[in-house]
Amino acid sequence: MDKRQKTIIGRLAKEYADARSALQYSNPFELLIATILSAQCTDKRVNVITARLFPRYGSPAAFADMPAAELEKLIRDCGLFHAKAKNIKAACxxxxxxxxGKVPGGMDDLVSLPGVGRKTANVVLSQAFGVPAIAVDTHVFRVSHRLGLAAGADAEKTERELQELLPRQSWSAAHHWLIWHGRLICRARNPLCGKCLLADLCRSEDKKEK
Ligand code: SF4
Incomplete structure (x- = not known):
């Protein structure tokens, strides 16, 4: 890690010290379902859906036995509901x-579940099992590239680069720092560079001068 990257990481760690997942869940299974539902959907909306879903269907067996049409109806608001319902039922x-009936705590087992890729598996590993992991979603990918922390062409390469760059004990926290910076400041279309605490260190072509 060079001096510039070290300063970036230090500032992010301080600014987003309290950053946590906004998804609400009370066990690894609920986190898995909420994370599958969160693809291309806001955490806020997922929380509304799971608040009516989990009290009625609280176990893998309950989801597996539920008619697909019923599940589709319950998750319709989160988009891609047909594919998500199919994957959730098959995974359950x-x-x-x-x-x-238990969520496995290993990467290979997690990604063997229908609809579960590395991103979802890393979220579950890190948040439900306390395993250091960096889930690379659209925010983590964009922000880490803009800041020159990674250059890999896809999420898996970016994940590896961030793992090499950062100490293992900060992987899970760094995932949240990058997500929150991406959501609040370094937005995809109109990054708020004038408010960015990293503007003096950012060399991105997307950086907007004041
Ligand atoms: S200066 Fe702009 S592009 Fe660079 S990290 Fe900050 S918000 Fe993102």
Whole structure:
């Protein structure tokens, strides 16, 4: 890590010291379902959906046995509901049949579940099992590239670069720092560079001069 990157990380860590996931869940299974639902949907909207979903359907068996049309109706507001319902039902069936109804705590097992990619698996590993992990979503990808912390062409390469750059114990926190900076300041279309605490260090072509 060079001096510029070190300063960037230090400032982000201080600014977003309290950053946490906005998704509401009370166990690894609920986190898994909420994270699948969060694809291309806001955490706020997912929380509204899961607040009416989890009290009625609280286990993998309950989801696996639920008619697909019923699940689609309950998650319709979060977009991509047809694909999400199909994946959730198939993942829950696999949890029941292969993992004794429990969410597994390993990357290989997690990504074997339908609809679960590395991003979702990393969120579950880090937040439900306390395993250091960097889930690379659209914010983490964009912000880390703009700041010159990573250059890989895809999420997996970016994840590896960030892992190499950052100490293992800060991987999970760094995921939140980058997400929150991306949501609040370094937005995709109109980054608020005038308010950015990293403007003096940012060399991105997307940086807007005042
Ligand atoms: S200066 Fe602009 S582009 Fe660079 S990190 Fe800050 S908000 Fe993003």
């Amino acid at each position: 069936r696999m949890l029941v049949d292969k993992f004794a």
